[in-house]
Amino acid sequence: MHHAEAHTGDGTEDTLELRLTEELLGLIGDVSPQTDGRADAASLVGSPDAWSPAATAAGRFRLVTVEPRRDLSVISRWMNDPAVAAFWELAGPESVTDAHLRRQLEGDGRSIPCLGVLDGTPMSYWEIYRADLDPLARHYPSRPHDTGVHLLIGGVGNRGRGIGSVLLRAVSDLVLDNRPLCARVVAEPDLRNTPSVAAFLSAGFRFCAEVDLPDKPAALMIRDRTHRDQL
Template sequence: MSPTDASAHAVSTPMTGVGTGICSDTSEDGVARGVGRVTDSEDTLDLRLPQELLALLDARGADAGRGGERRAQECRGDGTVLPASRTSTGNDLLDGVGGWGPIPTPAGVFQLVPVRVERDLPLVCRWMNDPAVTEFWELAGPQNVTAAHLRSQLSGDGRSVPCLGVLEGTPMSYWEIYRADLDPLAHHYPIRPHDTGIHLLIGAVTNRGRGLGSTLLRAVADLVLDQRAACTRIVAEPDLRNISSVTAFLRAGFRFSAEVDLPAKRAALVIRDRSLRDLL
């Protein structure tokens, strides 16, 4: 989706259902073509269901047995009602994205601010209707289309958090930080527990093509690694056709791992490893 470095597109487009808590079509054999070309032997670990996912499935089964009780919800001080984004063990699935705070970057002070639909919907909807963004996000249309996409995450179990990227006090990008190991994407590559995914689009045309995509991707990937001690890898799956997006990730210290066939696209699986953080 963005740019860098190379265009007006958005850096890391989501596949249908990825990062939203909505299950995508899993009729494929579960391992995407191209994974055999993974360049890091550690990427070929056996697929295992993380304990947190098993706990979530157990919890859902218990809810069904009680007649589908509504999930508990919590209110912030400003009155916004948010879903309880916790597993049965009481752990925040993404370690409190909203509290990660501002960080310095070469482009200025940057912060991820969780989306509030009533405040942010018009802005995000306008970005989604930009033709350069629509080509890859496929969320063009009236506000109810964007609202449904946002609410599917906000009303979920906390495995995906939609955020505005605020640079020097100005909202200029849209992000989704999500648990890749608990996401439909996990059907398509050898996961590790706590793998964390990133989707990004750069909003204003004036912010594209200036290298902001790679600058912010590197900063946010570092932020995730700093804030999520259990996470050893950041992953993303930009559309292979989106050359500017793939380029932005590679310039941000991600390495190309494989080509994967997802329900809505053929993607480049790119990974930023904690162990290689200071080398790439």
């Protein structure tokens, strides 16, 4: 599933390079204005490390914030899998993935890169981000505190068995349980990535619209807090 970063050089702005102004941070009400326009990620997105593990049909699952020195090699290896690279476009030397991770870890706090750990084994990569503070918000009627997710299943053995749907449901539940102001979990998988779109549907997301993003045609998927028990 593709990251939400827009390509540079075509007049669009890179997702993670947009800085929040002091005024906007104040209006959001999540954090106190800071002199450099940056915010603490825990204030904007929450602290996935502190979220209780989820018991799923696939096993005990938890999110752990990425530490590049520990996790870069495995994430870069996943990004170089042709099936992943087709949508994430982060194939190449480790420096490519490292730059992508550090833009989030050292950025303004709107996106947190995480490892998904299933029964003690890192097996997926996630990005939990504030969709309402992202350029994505220009392309759909966003609401305050909308939280977005990106997902990459690392091992080939974990693909095509429904694990993605199980984990998407678990992670969206974690977001809704730990972020009380968030009413919706949002995703924008590549419209051409049929298995990805199907996984979101099976996880209780509803297809809302086709969205023409700068770098891809996307399927806007939303899981609402009010309907999550029915889907």
